[in-house]
Amino acid sequence: MAVPKKRTSMSKKRIRQNIWKKKGYLAAVKAFSLAKSISTGNSKHFFWAEKPIKKPWKSLNMPRQKKNG
Numbered sequence: 001m002a003v004p005k006k007r008t009s010m011s012k013k014r015i016r017q018n019i020w021k022k023k024g025y026l027a028a029v030k031a032f033s034l035a036k037s038i039s040t041g042n043s044k045h046f047f048w049a050e051k052p053i054k055k056p057w058k059s060l061n062m063p064r065q066k067k068n069g
Helices: 010-040
Strands: none
Touching: none
C-alpha cells in the first residue's frame, strides 16, 4: 500500500485547498452569469429546445415477436 514518506507542509496544504476552492468559485460565477443572461434575455450563445426533442432510438424499441416452433 502506498504511504507518503513525509508529512505535507501546511503551506502546501493551504495552496492545494485554495486551488480547490477557487475552481468551485469560478464554476459558480460562470453558472450564475449564464443564468443571469438567460433570465434577462441577453443570451447569444445558449440554445435550448422549446419543444421536447424526439429521441430516434425510442422508436426502434419494437415489441419482440414470439418464435413459432
